[in-house]
Amino acid sequence: MQNNEEIRLIEQAQKGDGQALQLLLQRHYTFLVRYLVKITLQPYLAEDLAQETMLRCMEKIRLYNGQTQFSTWMMTIASRLFIDYTRKQKRERRLLEQEQSLRKLKWQGQQAGEAGLEMWEALASLEEEQRLAVILKHYYGYAYDEIAAMLNIPAGTAKSRVHNGLKALRKELEA
Amino acid sequence: MMKDYRKKVPDDSDDGKLSQEDQQLVEMLRSGLDALDKTVSVSEPDPAAFARQMDMNRSLIHRKFIRDLLIFLVAALSLLGAMGLALFRLPVLFVILYAAGLAFPMLLVRKEHERVREE
Numbered sequence: 459m460q461n462n463e464e465i466r467l468i469e470q471a472q473k474g475d476g477q478a479l480q481l482l483l484q485r486h487y488t489f490l491v492r493y494l495v496k497i498t499l500q501p502y503l504a505e506d507l508a509q510e511t512m513l514r515c516m517e518k519i520r521l522y523n524g525q526t527q528f529s530t531w532m533m534t535i536a537s538r539l540f541i542d543y544t545r546k547q548k549r550e551r552r553l554l555e556q557e558q559s560l561r562k563l564k565w566q567g568q569q570a571g572e573a574g575l576e577m578w579e580a581l582a583s584l585e586e587e588q589r590l591a592v593i594l595k596h597y598y599g600y601a602y603d604e605i606a607a608m609l610n611i612p613a614g615t616a617k618s619r620v621h622n623g624l625k626a627l628r629k630e631l632e633a
Numbered sequence: 634m635m636k637d638y639r640k641k642v643p644d645d646s647d648d649g650k651l652s653q654e655d656q657q658l659v660e661m662l663r664s665g666l667d668a669l670d671k672t673v674s675v676s677e678p679d680p681a682a683f684a685r686q687m688d689m690n691r692s693l694i695h696r697k698f699i700r701d702l703l704i705f706l707v708a709a710l711s712l713l714g715a716m717g718l719a720l721f722r723l724p725v726l727f728v729i730l731y732a733a734g735l736a737f738p739m740l741l742v743r744k745e746h747e748r749v750r751e752e
Binding site: 476479480483484487488491492495496499501509512513516517563566567570572573574575576577578581592593596597612624627628631 | 670671687
């Protein structure tokens with residue numbers, strides 16, 4: 459449930475209150491970047507996409523209808539921007555950038571003594587659309603219908619992406 | 634402190650029960666992604682810097698709106714001019730353009746349907 463203050467901020471932002479919109483977006487910024495880091499595995503790309511998501515939210519705030527959480531609405535915009543990005547970029551270039559970023563992330567993770575680095579590598583091996591579906595389902599806990607609405611795909615497709623994604627993850631971790 | 638947006642109980646209602654193997658995998662996934670959160674530091678944005686960014690975004694949206702409006706007006710006037718000219722000087726060309734204008738969007742819709750079905 460959204461709290462009353464957030465609902466008030468959304469209403470004010472929809473009426474054109476720039477400060478309310480700023481406060482609203484500022485409160486969700488960290489969460490948004492973290493979500494984008496998880497799905498892209500590239501912190502710089504995540505920052506860029508977060509900026510673009512903010513811009514879209516500013517443009518479309520009047521279209522937000524309150525049927526989902528505000529954070530879910532932002533995640534939807536961010537996910538679709540990420541999918542657009544993957545479709546526009548050449549696959550080879552994308553994989554190269556991801557590999558470089560992942561190497562740097564793993565080094566940082568090792569320095570920080572973090573466990574679970576092999577999972578990052580396994581996630582990086584998934585197709586972006588599968589990775590997105592798996593993370594939305596099993597990290598954020600969304601239902602297939604919700605994932606389908608967020609990614610604008612049929613629920614059956616969402617389910618098969620999650621299923622195949624988990625299968626591919628297991629295979630990658632066993633290799 | 635950042636809000637915990639993750640649902641407390643993962644929604645497996647439309648999934649049946651996960652096998653023990655899958656549960657372990659999902660646990661690994663969650664701890665791996667939590668470790669990613671700890672590794673990549675994302676700080677709360679500074680309000681003043683965020684306000685500047687918002688101002689930049691606002692002016693970007695304004696410029697984009699003006700650009701889109703100009704493109705729309707130029708395209709609409711060119712199209713209307715061309716159609717008007719065709720209607721009064723070359724009626725056959727007008728009919729061809731009109732038919733093409735109807736068929737083209739239908740082809741696009743059909744192609745999109747096929748793409749979605751293939752997915």
